[in-house]
Amino acid sequence: MLFVFLRRGTVITLARNVIKTLVLLALILVLIGLVAKQHYRVERSITLDVPSAAIKPWLWDLTQWQQWLALRQFDQQARLEVRAQAQGVGAHLGWQGQRSQGELSIVSDSASTLNYQLLVNNEYLSHGQFQLISSGEQTRILWQQQGEITLPVIGPYLVWFTEHTLANTMTHSLNNLKTVVELEHKDEQ
Template sequence: MHIKFFKTLIKTLSLLILVAILIGLTLPQNYSVNKSIQINAKVETVKLLVSDFSLWHTWSPWGKVDPSIRFALGEPIRGIGAHQSWQSDWGYGEMTITSLSKNRMTFNALLKNEHIIEGEITFNEVEDRVNVTCKINGQTNAPLISGYLSILSEYVLSNTVSLGLNNLQTVAQLRDQKTQLDTNDSKISPSEN
């Protein structure tokens, strides 16, 4: 009686695994994230925070999302060709800024030598605000489970990018306010005679 039950259980589990693999093979391997935020700061402030990897620790959410993550900065640390890599309990990756203009930065990232990401951050000044948009397109290449990893990656990145943009908003606005206060203080301070 027990042998028949175990044979049925093994057949059922095998069938479920096969169905899960077949579904996974039909799922798309590509994913996309597109998030925006308005920041009350100068476009130069926002652009500097995004295009200088040595400043990412001030707003990047990855340290909170994954406390085990450790970043290493390459040369140069800012602008086109800037490079950073990271290692954590979840794996490793690297990111490079591929272009930088007045209102746009593009980057490439590679995770575990198999997960490819292309991204773009735009900064559009509207009146005294900056509309910041982050677009990420990724592709997973893990055999049999790429579709599932794609769904998971889109979910994680969507939430993490939103958190990062909120952090960027806070840091940029505080930085601009401090600059304005410092400028006003220097105008008000008495001149030396």
């Protein structure tokens, strides 16, 4: 009804301006996609009221991850499966879910550090680390993960999404881990 009151030239000018604005917006989004960062690094930590010896079995043994890893909180269909060995260099954990699939492999470990690599959907490789920092009867778990998404234009947008999703997963997982480890440690005393 509004167009009845407008002149034909005004409607054409308005349409041209809308198209120009949309093209300009699309160009800006492409330019941002071309120059924004394509790598991510997420770090989370939590302090548990237990010595590091009580935490290590929960991290170093991949069969225990099903009890605390928050993957299923974000993908109800996700199923974790330990493949090959469950501990040490070469230990391997895979998952298959409705939204994603992946493989995690332990690449090195020491008394206080566990390093792994993660391949998601057969194309996104990242590296992660758990570090245990002891202070008497308390232990701080520092969890870091970093990677890169090198898809042209959309890569940086996927990086932002990955950082957000990964940060939430890590936070939920560490809270789950704190609960199960502290409860088990309390029961053992």
